[in-house]
Amino acid sequence: MTALLEFKHVSKQYGSETRALTDVSFSVRSGEFVSIIGPSGAGKSTLLRCINRMIDASSGEICIEGRNVLEFRKNELKRLRTSIGMIFQHYNLVDRLSVMENVLHGRLGYKSTIAGMLGLYREEEKQQAYQILGILGLEEQVYKRCDQLSGGQKQRVGIARALIQGPKMLLCDEPIASLDPNASKVIMDHLRHISTNLGITVIVNLHQVETALKYSDRIIGVNQGKIVYNGTPGKMTSEELERVYGSERREQRADQGETQAG
């Protein structure tokens, strides 16, 4: 299998002092489900946003299908972003618009400026949106305004908006950090399903180690901008976890007891 995404010695520097990423290298195969775990402020979000250039890396190479995205110009960048879906912790929907309109926002990258501004979508696009909403169990909410939905429903709208882009890759920035355990499970099941059945690569930033271990094909542990673990969940030992989380993890474990799924 070929690598869809490849990080080669990527670093990101904010100003002259703060280093968010230091010499990060890894690769992700097509269709893989990868979780990035690590303490707050470790650089997980920066890492994720470097992929679709919402943040520009300072040095190194980020290759998608063999092409370095750091060299992309305006139009290539737009095409790149169109082919990568993104899901956020706070859903980032337009609350005042309906579910349908929010999902169709995922098509804006394919439309002309005028058609996009006025929200003129083709019939097929609307049908596709409806189908995706059906798969995610939101048929009944199609014309509701987004501020009337629960958190879990909003996140599913977020997933629908990403899916209608027809992406090769889904970047999820803490998708379940604001959700209750039940809604979290629904969202993670959907993401797993997307990866397994649709063959879309899914890269998830996670706070919950147990969830990461349960759902992922591979775990990447980040601490202080460096990759400290890169391997399957099965090989993740408690020593490795301690290296990822440092002392913070030790305190957490003292609270929770030794719960470690494998």
Added chain:
Amino acid sequence: MSAEAVDKMIAAELHLRPDRRLPGIPPKKPFNKTALTIRLTLIGLGLLTVLAFVSFDYKGIQVFQGIYATLLNLKTMFLQPRLHHFTFAAALFEVLITLGLAFLATLFGAVIALLLGLFSARNLSSPLTSAAIKGMVAFIRAVPTVMWVLIFAVAAGLGSVAAVIGMTFHSIGYLIKAYSEAFEEMDKGTIEALKSSGANWWQIVFQAVIPSSLSYLMSWTLLRFEINFSVAVAMGAAAGAGGIGYDMFMASGFYFDLQEIGAITYFILGFAILLEIAANRTKRKLKPGK
């Protein structure tokens, strides 16, 4: 005893005997430079007031008689309002003209301000463009509307054209600030989400920014409409823009007709209240479910 209980006791004690000083409670505010400045300023102002009243040249005016005469005038104005020089229908028509002036100024102002407001919102524009527009707008707003009308009267001549242009100008200044602040309130995550899906700037603005801030935009625009209505009344008098303001000016300065002034004031008041009600209705309609 807990700290809370102590606090409660002290509070109770103070409530019963406010003059008593408890240990641990500062007896009075510390006397510092700020307090001194404030006190000196107040004393200075007080002295100046006394001095002014003492040194007034009253020219034999009886203060109480003057007040009585004013009250009498007000009574004629507001308790016996009557139209003499035109009919009720004509007055209505004149109010509509004033309303039209206000409407035009608000409409032009809103359209131009919407565009410039986008460019001056910090989250949607470059820092340089934003700062440039905001600086210019601060200058426009600093000059009163009447001044703008008179400035444009140089080119357009006194009348409704100058009035509308001048009012539009000030409305633009006012609304750009209001709009851009509404846009800046916008959740930046939503903008990021659309950007990350490949949408361009115009698409983001029309699909996310404007829908999200629509109720703010509407309420600012309606507020400006109300302001423009009252400015248009004044412009009718000051700049010869026509409308009810001009009739008011004629009734007071030319005919000296107190009863008519009263009637016109009631007209304007009535319309202002109607506007307010209509504005509130519209705003409420825009915010369903909240």
